[in-house]
Amino acid sequence: DTAVSQTPKYLVTQMGNDKSIKCEQNLGHDTMYWYKQDSKKFLKIMFSYNNKELIINETVPNRFSPKSPDKAHLNLHINSLELGDSAVYFCASSQDLAGKAFFGQGTRLTVV
Amino acid sequence: ILNVEQSPQSLHVQEGDSTNFTCSFPSSNFYALHWYRWETAKSPEALFVMTLNGDEKKKGRISATLNTKEGYSYLYIKGSQPEDSATYLCAFIRRDNNDMRFGAGTRLTVKP
Numbered sequence: 278d279t280a281v282s283q284t285p286k287y288l289v290t291q292m293g294n295d296k297s298i299k300c301e302q303n304l305g306h307d308t309m310y311w312y313k314q315d316s317k318k319f320l321k322i323m324f325s326y327n328n329k330e331l332i333i334n335e336t337v338p339n340r341f342s343p344k345s346p347d348k349a350h351l352n353l354h355i356n357s358l359e360l361g362d363s364a365v366y367f368c369a370s371s372q373d374l375a376g377k378a379f380f381g382q383g384t385r386l387t388v389v
Numbered sequence: 390i391l392n393v394e395q396s397p398q399s400l401h402v403q404e405g406d407s408t409n410f411t412c413s414f415p416s417s418n419f420y421a422l423h424w425y426r427w428e429t430a431k432s433p434e435a436l437f438v439m440t441l442n443g444d445e446k447k448k449g450r451i452s453a454t455l456n457t458k459e460g461y462s463y464l465y466i467k468g469s470q471p472e473d474s475a476t477y478l479c480a481f482i483r484r485d486n487n488d489m490r491f492g493a494g495t496r497l498t499v500k501p
Contacts, residue, residue: 310489320433320478320491333488367432371489375421375482377435378489 280304283368283381290358291389298353298384300368307373308332309351311343314365314383323366326351327374358388393481395492402469403500409465410495412479416460420484424453424464427476427494436464436477469499 281302290296302309311323324343325332331343340356351370355362368381394413402408414422421440425433437446442457450467466473476494483490 312491317493318476319493322488322490325488333486375438375440377423377438378425378433378480379435380432382432 281381302370306370393492399496414481421482423480
């Protein structure tokens with residue numbers, strides 16, 4: 278029974294397309310995050326949501342937008358995809374600000 | 390220190406050696422410090438959540454200490470085993486926003 282699940286696991290798409298990555302957690306957590314793993318394997322925070330409110334919004338392009346239909350979901354929408362968007366994206370959730378994070382399995386996005 | 394910094398970047402040890410890594414973080418607005426273990430092709434998994442200055446946590450052969458006043462945490466592994474090979478990440482959580490920022494990690498390789 279997966280705690281944090283992301284779909285799809287792999288996504289290959291062309292430049293200019295719009296795509297979404299879904300994330301769901303069944304832990305009842307209040308906080309969810311999106312991270313981008315860059316080419317050096319570094320996890321860079323993109324967004325976090327706490328009780329459906331956007332708490333931080335890193336300096337990511339406005340082509341990226343998080344959408345949370347309910348507390349258990351935080352989806353990542355990306356418009357006008359660019360080659361540089363190719364990366365692995367991780368979703369995570371935690372009970373509260375100090376709680377340990379549980380990660381999804383990651384989504385490898387490849388823009389061609 | 391404005392960001393989360395980890396050292397060394399990578400470490401190669403022999404089976405049975407004991408080792409330690411460092412995580413440095415801003416000493417102001419401290420809320421919590423996490424350690425995660427990240428195996429190749431998997432997702433990061435939490436090892437420790439540390440919130441108080443002087444905290445010491447232990448899980449089997451792995452332990453961690455925390456100094457919030459000077460902004461550092463150490464992770465120790467006693468008697469390293471090949472299965473300990475992974476990237477060890479620390480994450481700093483600020484008090485004034487819901488911001489969980491990761492260091493670049495220490496990549497540990499334990500040779501049999």
